[in-house]
Amino acid sequence: MPRVVRFHDYGGPEVLRIEHADVRNPGPGEVRIRVKALGLNRAEAMLRTNIYIETAPLPSGLGLEAAGLVETVGEGVEGLAPGDAVSVVPSRSMVRWPAYGELAVFPADLVVRHPPSLSWEEAAATWMQYVTAYGALVDIANLNRDDFVVITAASSSVGLAAIQIANLVGATPIAVTRTSAKKQALIDAGAAHVVVSDEEDLEARLGAITGPEGVRVVFDPIGGPSFGPLTAVMARGGILIEYGALSPEPTPFPLFAVLGKSLTLRGYLIHEIVADPVRLEAAKAFVLDGLGSGALRPIIARSFPFDQIVDAHRFLESNDQFGKVVVTV
Template sequence: MARVIRFHEFGGPEVLRIENVEIPQPGPGEVQIRVKALGLNRAEALLRTGTYIETPVLPSGLGLEAAGIVESVGDGVENFAPGDTVSIIPPKSMVRWPAYGELVTFPAGSVVKHPRALSWEKAAALWMPYLTAYGALIDIAKLHRGDFVVITAASSSVGLAAIQIANRVGATAIAVTRSSGKREELLAFGAAHVIAAAEEDLETRLKDITGPNGVRVVLDPIGGPIVGPLTGAMTPGGILVEYGGLSPEPTPFPLFTVLSKSLTLRGYLVHEIIGDPARLEAAKAFILDGLASGALQPVIARTFPFDRIVDAHRFLESNEQFGKIVVTV
């Protein structure tokens, strides 16, 4: 028996329950992990409320990121052994392979041996934000030295990963946040410029910063009305990568701006990187090399014990965090 977190109905954080369940042995090609830390993502809050791209059968587990020690392996697994220090690359289905538990089972292809020097908390905060940001900025947009890149929701774990990746390749990171409360933190973290979208004219500020060069790359998980000023400040041939839909308002399509500038507006989910072995290996190499050099370092906003998962989800939905929320087991 092991404790897992599940929900039996859709709703707020209070629907999450800690339950004791029997955990079967890993099947062929699977690795079972004794979890030390969990990384929280907005996708889990969406699944919990019934608004995620995946619809669970209730009761359902949840969770996309974890780090821990290999407990046992199934038939055919050759690269892992009990006692290995590992972390989890987010699977395509968190309903099929949920991470919120003391003992979890994942396909061997979703498991990575991470550097032992990395803490459990940072290992659990690694793969979702850095794979997401790498896939959008490097794999798709081909971000390079001299580019201006706009990163909205900049204080999120993906936003912070994107700032680090932009700096690593020599691009200029422009962080966009709602208010000026996190301005100094973002500047200290490495953003070249910070714009408080609720307090400043976003398009005007972007044009002032970038001058005639304009913005070539935008990374945005929000959508809604912000798409107008973002595309208005983009350079001809620029690309906007949309990886979420946090805005409750409709997202207008800026037809004439897109036409006049030959812009690319690109929908993106991290699964397209994870599902392609060659692209995933390139991403892992980039991220692990960045960890080794110190250029990439996960940021932990706050940690909660396993028993306080409801409080952790409430903090997740507060939008007050700077970085990743982690639950220790």
């Protein structure tokens, strides 16, 4: 019987258990994969603590990203065959399609044959970060070479993906990070400018970088008090795309900046790309092209073996990582 990860109570990383359990055969339009690596995401920690947009009935599996070999294909699946090396675009429900296990079932339209140049760890670290950043910056904001884009939580996997995508389309990425500990690493990762928000005046520094033009695009997973300085430096007609809620503090609505500059504040989750077949295919093509050219390359913070899934989740929540946390199976 294959091993899977489940939790029987909500709580910290210690609630995760490795258990032996049957993994169902793929249904119509599904694929079962023998997993080689997993990509870890904040969403999984949120599901585990019962603060996610999806509620897990207990006991529950979890996990959004995996890479491995196709083992079995369900009825009606075309273009995939047993033995194919694949990775997985995050599904709309990790409760229905949990990734954490030696075997896992996914919708076939989310299973992608990735470039052979990627390792299993890199393949498992690909789709959440790049599709999330692509959907916001390219699909929604139409980022281009004349734009400044502010990327907060820049040392996260999605933040680093956004830096790479900004450079790919010719925009100027401005990375925002809390401390100077990761400043040089962000420059090395392609940030044109780095602002250290705990040590610098965020509004003044962004204003000095962008000048009177201001920032057309802000990409933020934090919320909270930073909405004030961020919107203060935005260009007329600019767009702030919010894809998370990491700040424990209230998020003020910047009424006068929004009114005075005709700003758009846009909530966004990867699910809106995944749920739209046309937008999803465009995202896959963009990411595969970027991976093929080398313009996009996943940055791995640390890799853990499957037996250390609890330690991997502790590290995920430490905020010490630079890039993606992965688990090898």
